[in-house]
Amino acid sequence: MTAPAAPVRRTRALTTLRDMAARPSGAIGLTLITLHLIIALISPWIAPFDYKEMNSAVILGNPGAGHLLGTDHLGRDVFTRVLLGGREALLVTGIATPIAMLWGGMLGVLLGLRGGWIDEVLMRLVDAFLALPGILPLLVLITVFGSGNEVLTPTLAFFFGIPVIRVARAAAHEVVARDFISAARARGHSPLSIVRREILPNVTDTLLVEGAMRWSWMLLGFSALSFLGFGVAPPTPDWGLMVSDARVYMSLAPWGVLGPMIALSSLIIGINLTADALAKALGLDQGRKAVI
Amino acid sequence: MTTQPLIDIRGLCVGFRGRSGSMLPVLHGIDLQVCRGESIGIVGESGSGKSTLALAAMGYLKHGLQRISGEVIYNGADMFTRTAAELARIRGGQLGLIPQNSGQALTPTLRIGRQLDEALRLHCALPAGAHTARAIDLLTQVRLPDPAAILRRYPHELSGGQQQRVAIAMALAGEPDALLLDEPTTGLDVTTQAHILELLRDLARTRNMAMVYVSHDLGVIARVCDRVQVLYAGETVLEGPTRAVLKTPAHPYARGLLASIPRLGESTLPRALEGRPPSPGSDRTGCAFAPRCALATDHCRAIHPPMVQGGTGQESRCLYPEQIAQMDMSGSGAPLSCCPRNSPLALALDTIAIRYDRPGSFARFMPARPGPPATVDDITLTIPQGETLGLVGESGSGKSTILKTIAGLLPPAQGRITLGDGTALAPRVDKRPPDQLRRIQMVFQNPDESLNPRHSVADILAQPLSLYFGLAGPELRRRATEALETVRLGAHYLDRRPGQLSGGEKQRVAIARAFAAAPEIVLCDEITSALDVSVQAAVLELLNDLKARHKTTFVFVSHDLTVVHALSDRVAVLYQGRLCEIGPSATVYAAPSHPYTEVLLNAVLEPDPDHAPHLLTADVAELSPPACGCPFQRRCPVKLGQRCDTDTPPWQKGADGHAIRCHIPLSELNKTGRG
Numbered sequence: 019m020t021a022p023a024a025p026v027r028r029t030r031a032l033t034t035l036r037d038m039a040a041r042p043s044g045a046i047g048l049t050l051i052t053l054h055l056i057i058a059l060i061s062p063w064i065a066p067f068d069y070k071e072m073n074s075a076v077i078l079g080n081p082g083a084g085h086l087l088g089t090d091h092l093g094r095d096v097f098t099r100v101l102l103g104g105r106e107a108l109l110v111t112g113i114a115t116p117i118a119m120l121w122g123g124m125l126g127v128l129l130g131l132r133g134g135w136i137d138e139v140l141m142r143l144v145d146a147f148l149a150l151p152g153i154l155p156l157l158v159l160i161t162v163f164g165s166g167n168e169v170l171t172p173t174l175a176f177f178f179g180i181p182v183i184r185v186a187r188a189a190a191h192e193v194v195a196r197d198f199i200s201a202a203r204a205r206g207h208s209p210l211s212i213v214r215r216e217i218l219p220n221v222t223d224t225l226l227v228e229g230a231m232r233w234s235w236m237l238l239g240f241s242a243l244s245f246l247g248f249g250v251a252p253p254t255p256d257w258g259l260m261v262s263d264a265r266v267y268m269s270l271a272p273w274g275v276l277g278p279m280i281a282l283s284s285l286i287i288g289i290n291l292t293a294d295a296l297a298k299a300l301g302l303d304q305g306r307k308a309v310i
Numbered sequence: 311m312t313t314q315p316l317i318d319i320r321g322l323c324v325g326f327r328g329r330s331g332s333m334l335p336v337l338h339g340i341d342l343q344v345c346r347g348e349s350i351g352i353v354g355e356s357g358s359g360k361s362t363l364a365l366a367a368m369g370y371l372k373h374g375l376q377r378i379s380g381e382v383i384y385n386g387a388d389m390f391t392r393t394a395a396e397l398a399r400i401r402g403g404q405l406g407l408i409p410q411n412s413g414q415a416l417t418p419t420l421r422i423g424r425q426l427d428e429a430l431r432l433h434c435a436l437p438a439g440a441h442t443a444r445a446i447d448l449l450t451q452v453r454l455p456d457p458a459a460i461l462r463r464y465p466h467e468l469s470g471g472q473q474q475r476v477a478i479a480m481a482l483a484g485e486p487d488a489l490l491l492d493e494p495t496t497g498l499d500v501t502t503q504a505h506i507l508e509l510l511r512d513l514a515r516t517r518n519m520a521m522v523y524v525s526h527d528l529g530v531i532a533r534v535c536d537r538v539q540v541l542y543a544g545e546t547v548l549e550g551p552t553r554a555v556l557k558t559p560a561h562p563y564a565r566g567l568l569a570s571i572p573r574l575g576e577s578t579l580p581r582a583l584e585g586r587p588p589s590p591g592s593d594r595t596g597c598a599f600a601p602r603c604a605l606a607t608d609h610c611r612a613i614h615p616p617m618v619q620g621g622t623g624q625e626s627r628c629l630y631p632e633q634i635a636q637m638d639m640s641g642s643g644a645p646l647s648c649c650p651r652n653s654p655l656a657l658a659l660d661t662i663a664i665r666y667d668r669p670g671s672f673a674r675f676m677p678a679r680p681g682p683p684a685t686v687d688d689i690t691l692t693i694p695q696g697e698t699l700g701l702v703g704e705s706g707s708g709k710s711t712i713l714k715t716i717a718g719l720l721p722p723a724q725g726r727i728t729l730g731d732g733t734a735l736a737p738r739v740d741k742r743p744p745d746q747l748r749r750i751q752m753v754f755q756n757p758d759e760s761l762n763p764r765h766s767v768a769d770i771l772a773q774p775l776s777l778y779f780g781l782a783g784p785e786l787r788r789r790a791t792e793a794l795e796t797v798r799l800g801a802h803y804l805d806r807r808p809g810q811l812s813g814g815e816k817q818r819v820a821i822a823r824a825f826a827a828a829p830e831i832v833l834c835d836e837i838t839s840a841l842d843v844s845v846q847a848a849v850l851e852l853l854n855d856l857k858a859r860h861k862t863t864f865v866f867v868s869h870d871l872t873v874v875h876a877l878s879d880r881v882a883v884l885y886q887g888r889l890c891e892i893g894p895s896a897t898v899y900a901a902p903s904h905p906y907t908e909v910l911l912n913a914v915l916e917p918d919p920d921h922a923p924h925l926l927t928a929d930v931a932e933l934s935p936p937a938c939g940c941p942f943q944r945r946c947p948v949k950l951g952q953r954c955d956t957d958t959p960p961w962q963k964g965a966d967g968h969a970i971r972c973h974i975p976l977s978e979l980n981k982t983g984r985g
Contacts, residue, residue: 216762
């Protein structure tokens with residue numbers, strides 16, 4: 019008897035993506051994210067001006083043919099800076115989100131499987147941390163170690179991984195109670211192999227959706243840090259920093275605030291819609307259809 | 311009794327819209343008439359549409375289902391055209407529904423009293439002050455002990471049987487004209503089931519209610535229903551008086567279903583009904599049952615048989631009703647493979663005790679208090695190689711707990727387990743060497759839970775193969791294919807996922823996974839209880855075959871005494887985690903000696919209209935074992951007195967390894983006999 023050839027995987031990822039694109043929320047969300055990613059990649063080449071170039075002739079200039087979104091208080095082109103302003107945020111959060119999901123997810127699943135006093139102690143620590151306003155510990159760490167992407171990335175990855183522990187632990191708890199875990203334990207598989215082969219495949223869906231949500235939160239967090247002056251250092255353009263700079267002149271030149279705000283919110287909305295469509299496509303959200 | 315039917319379903323077709331956009335029918339042209347005082351049984355395999363029919367009788371369809379045609383007339387008007395307010399008044403009031411799992415139908419955060427009061431407030435004309443008295447009255451009617459105390463309890467504080475009784479009481483609160491019962495006793499113990507069925511019979515008679523009883527179990531139908539409708543693939547294939555349907559079924563499907571039920575009186579395995587029903591939306595030109603029917607001809611495959619009036623008052627959808635009586639439906643013919651005598655020991659349990667309540671980290675610093683009695687206590691068993699030992703008992707008797715302890719998932723509080731060669735098994739699974747682990751494999755109750763839904767069948771079978779034999783690549787795949795063949799599944803199953811398999815196929819994969827390890831001992835935990843009877847017969851046959859070929863030792867746990875009887879060489883009866891009786895299957899079933907075994911066997915239902923269970927009127931299930939004395943002291947019908955309450959009964963040995971634990975001398979117990 020010849021055994022049939024091994025199957026080709028990946029079909030699930032493809033069908034999920036197709037299912038997402040078929041939903042209005044998924045279609046809008048995926049389009050917005052793709053658009054932002056493309057702009058972030060090619061903006062240095064398509065930006066009409068140099069982001070550093072100051073023009074004292076058109077300080078707080080109105081939008082027009084030359085400057086699509088006008089100019090800021092230093093006479094720099096706002097449109098150029100909006101195009102470039104997401105690069106830092108996307109780079110940092112794009113690296114930090116997977117790291118946060120990885121460490122938070124792994125630790126959560128292990129705690130969910132093992133239980134016992136380690137679980138008790140660590141979860142109380144997580145609770146204690148979640149009781150603090152999110153931005154506070156971030157600020158403390160940054161004041162100690164200084165800002166800059168090499169500090170921001172691990173810091174964000176660490177702090178945004180903590181709530182993931184809770185989600186992953188809950189998801190793992192649901193799986194651990196099922197008989198196939200008992201079956202694997204009775205066969206004598208090691209805990210690590212049980213996590214890898216039995217639990218992870220059943221929690222990845224939940225973690226994927228959670229990861230998308232964490233990404234949008236982290237983007238907001240990063241922008242908030244920049245807004246407060248702890249994130250991106252000027253003159254590098256960043257949405258948070260731009261809002262912070264332009265808000266003083268809001269009555270004179272509202273586009274300086276509006277431009278970066280629309281850019282940031284469209285990305286956040288895009289991610290949230292995608293997460294929603296992902297949850298529905300994976301069958302995690304059993305509720306009725308969302309508004310869109 | 312009026313001649314006008316109370317529930318009148320005519321030509322009901324229900325379907326759902328498939329992925330292709332076309333309508334896929336689940337029910338086809340169902341006719342069902344139920345008069346007051348009449349009870350109708352609806353029988354069929356899972357997926358036959360019987361639950362959909364019961365819900366449709368209330369004018370309710372599950373999300374996604376639509377009525378295509380037909381009408382459901384209740385009390386003169388179509389349920390599907392009534393207003394929401396009318397429906398709200400009828401449902402739960404005049405028309406009661408008792409679902410399968412009442413534990414889930416009761417709100418966990420409200421006391422029973424509150425929930426009953428709500429039903430009374432909505433559907434009963436009594437003044438509010440009389441509600442408590444009425445609630446107590448209802449609970450008394452469903453024969454719950456101490457109804458006033460039950461009112462103050464939360465649902466989780468009641469046993470499954472008690473929850474089911476509360477659900478019946480709630481359905482009775484609105485003084486219903488008709489009751490719809492959707493497998494209300496499935497999953498309950500034999501004794502509890504028998505008691506609830508007697509209760510329903512009495513209630514239907516005294517209150518002149520109409521009943522629609524949905525079940526896959528013909529034994530249950532035989533006990534409560536006047537008429538039976540057999541559904542197959544969403545269509546009525548047989549309709550007639552219960553007695554005639556059970557004695558001389560006029561449809562091959564009903565005949566096959568009846569033959570697949572294991573019975574106490576027979577020593578051979580029941581005949582399995584091979585194949586599976588067609589899925590909704592498949593081709594419906596010929597007879598739907600033709601692919602599984604021994605009588606099928608080309609004629610059957612070409613035309614759709616109409617309902618034809620038969621001789622015994624039955625209407626059947628079969629072209630050859632006269633040939634059915636000649637069908638060979640004797641047992642599978644496979645002789646029960648028997649364990650060779652004097653074979654060496656495979657497994658020994660020595661005075662095992664298991665406790666679930668362990669002192670917590672806080673309680674360790676508290677002064678020691680005597681804890682509750684152990685969940686499982688004093689279990690000593692020796693199992694020779696190649697034997698199938700059946701463990702029977704009601705839920706909570708510790709059957710599954712003992713299996714988990716043997717598997718190393720639950721360390722015993724006391725006692726030791728040794729393998730045949732004398733090596734002691736470590737109490738915890740992670741302390742056992744790989745070879746010991748390989749030798750003991752376990753098959754779980756529900757394959758939906760025991761197979762990882764994300765794995766393909768190949769992945770599932772690869773786990774023991776790569777763990778114990780270090781296989782990989784093409785060799786691993788070849789051995790996985792072999793493992794599938796041992797459970798009679800083809801290699802094309804390898805790339806499917808559990809979600810794409812039927813219940814029976816899933817359980818076969820679970821069995822294949824256990825046998826892939828080439829085990830010496832296989833622990834089976836209620837492995838057929840989640841399956842249809844027809845599928846169950848096939849799985850039993852498979853186990854019997856594996857036992858003969860591999861000389862495997864089985865420990866087979868089940869609450870179904872007929873299933874244990876069909877498969878076991880020896881049977882051990884457990885009550886509240888303590889052994890009551892152990893002995894060769896034939897001896898124990900032919901002449902049960904222990905009073906508890908007798909109670910259990912007397913409650914077994916058979917698909918025979920002349921069979922009636924013998925029940926003890928005051929028999930109530932218990933939730934915890936007594937602190938001392940005989941565990942069965944509180945329910946024993948032949949209790950001697952003080953001695954039973956204080957002294958643990960001694961083992962009395964009979965012939966052929968038969969032993970019971972009772973204060974009454976064995977010779978005296980044997981004299982009373984069964985019944």
